[in-house]
Amino acid sequence: MALIVQKYGGTSVGSPERIKNVARRVASWRAKGHQVVVVVSAMSGETNRLIALAREVQAQPAPRELDVLAATGEQVTIGLLSMALMDIGVKARSYTGGQVRVLTDSAFTKARIVSIDEGNIRRDLNEGHVVVVAGFQGVDEAGSITTLGRGGSDTSAVAIAAALKADECQIYTDVDGVYTTDPRIVPEARRLETITFEEMLEMASLGSKVLQIRSVEFAGKYKVKLRVLSSLEELGKEGPGTLITFEEDIKMEQPTISGIAFNRDEAKLTVLGVPDRPGIAYQILGPVAESNIDVDMIIQNVGHDGSTDFSFTVPRGEFAKAMAILEQIKSHIGAREITGDNKITKVSIVGVGMRSHVGIASKMFRTLAEEGINIRMISTSEIKISVVIDEKYLELAVRVLHKAFDLDQVPA
Numbered sequence: 001m002a003l004i005v006q007k008y009g010g011t012s013v014g015s016p017e018r019i020k021n022v023a024r025r026v027a028s029w030r031a032k033g034h035q036v037v038v039v040v041s042a043m044s045g046e047t048n049r050l051i052a053l054a055r056e057v058q059a060q061p062a063p064r065e066l067d068v069l070a071a072t073g074e075q076v077t078i079g080l081l082s083m084a085l086m087d088i089g090v091k092a093r094s095y096t097g098g099q100v101r102v103l104t105d106s107a108f109t110k111a112r113i114v115s116i117d118e119g120n121i122r123r124d125l126n127e128g129h130v131v132v133v134a135g136f137q138g139v140d141e142a143g144s145i146t147t148l149g150r151g152g153s154d155t156s157a158v159a160i161a162a163a164l165k166a167d168e169c170q171i172y173t174d175v176d177g178v179y180t181t182d183p184r185i186v187p188e189a190r191r192l193e194t195i196t197f198e199e200m201l202e203m204a205s206l207g208s209k210v211l212q213i214r215s216v217e218f219a220g221k222y223k224v225k226l227r228v229l230s231s232l233e234e235l236g237k238e239g240p241g242t243l244i245t246f247e248e249d250i251k252m253e254q255p256t257i258s259g260i261a262f263n264r265d266e267a268k269l270t271v272l273g274v275p276d277r278p279g280i281a282y283q284i285l286g287p288v289a290e291s292n293i294d295v296d297m298i299i300q301n302v303g304h305d306g307s308t309d310f311s312f313t314v315p316r317g318e319f320a321k322a323m324a325i326l327e328q329i330k331s332h333i334g335a336r337e338i339t340g341d342n343k344i345t346k347v348s349i350v351g352v353g354m355r356s357h358v359g360i361a362s363k364m365f366r367t368l369a370e371e372g373i374n375i376r377m378i379s380t381s382e383i384k385i386s387v388v389i390d391e392k393y394l395e396l397a398v399r400v401l402h403k404a405f406d407l408d409q410v411p412a
């Protein structure tokens, strides 16, 4: 018997019929003798609807009241799912975040979990209940309802799994696992059996949006094994999904590269011919940071004749704003020219196996060169190599890299 925390997202509980399917799936885990805690999101579209409703009434909804409102979406789902479980003879009890006592700070709409009282949940589990908990929400010290930020029920599930020291936290979603890359671009993309937390964080931050990043960080920190599974597969025929775990728990020899991630949402800015002197990076990036623009890659060239070039990337939506800032400081920092390009994308290969293999970067660059794809920027970390290329080459780059690193082959 294991203690399992399962989380079902908005699509999985999007209609009464789907809620009944979830109930049947939960029942099948109970029937195998496991203890099950289920964390649910609001029915799909519901949180958006509630937020839109708030905006119709108050242009800038008061954060505390917005949380009171937004938290109702999950409350609907826990009631319905508990009923659906009872209807098929499974003992079930629902809890809002506040009833469990998921204690958070008071940062309304983006609260952080401080502690979880597992007393109620434990007691109900021991009495044979399935415990159904509203994700995305908690209460602060004063008893005010808080929410954890969009997508926050993943984090709720992981936090509850950590508090209960659950054997596994299963995230049920509309895909059957984490893939080597986006199957819409590479049909040969494969579901990964396992991936490490570090790799998952890199893949997620690069735009593979299966899980909320915060929940992955949380799970890594508190050593919660996470599994991504599909709630849309037929009962009894479901696959094993993808287990996100620790490097030392992965028995097989790791392939060098686990996956290829990409991010279309990038734009590049270049400051040409600035004086090569201390403080110049700060003078350029300081005003950008002050405007709350997230800078991703940064490159400064070797200086020549006392001047240098400086490039960085920002989210595409911030491109115009960042260009305006640079134009404004151009004469002050003594730059010759400002240029920009918002038709770029970032492609990255990710894998912990990189640590113990040489020649990965050169293989990546050769593969791209053979297709005539020009690399505009490069950055690396211990387990990742990213390149910025022209947007029009994105799909080609992902396809040839996927093949070059044998990601379409099942590892021996």
Ligand code: ASP
Binding pocket: 009, 010, 041, 042, 047, 048, 073, 135, 136, 149, 150, 151, 152, 153, 154
């Ligand atoms: N219902 C919330 C949202 O839509 C939380 C979640 O789904 O994880 O953001």
Ligand code: MG
Binding pocket: 009, 010, 041, 151
């Ligand atoms: Mg979600």
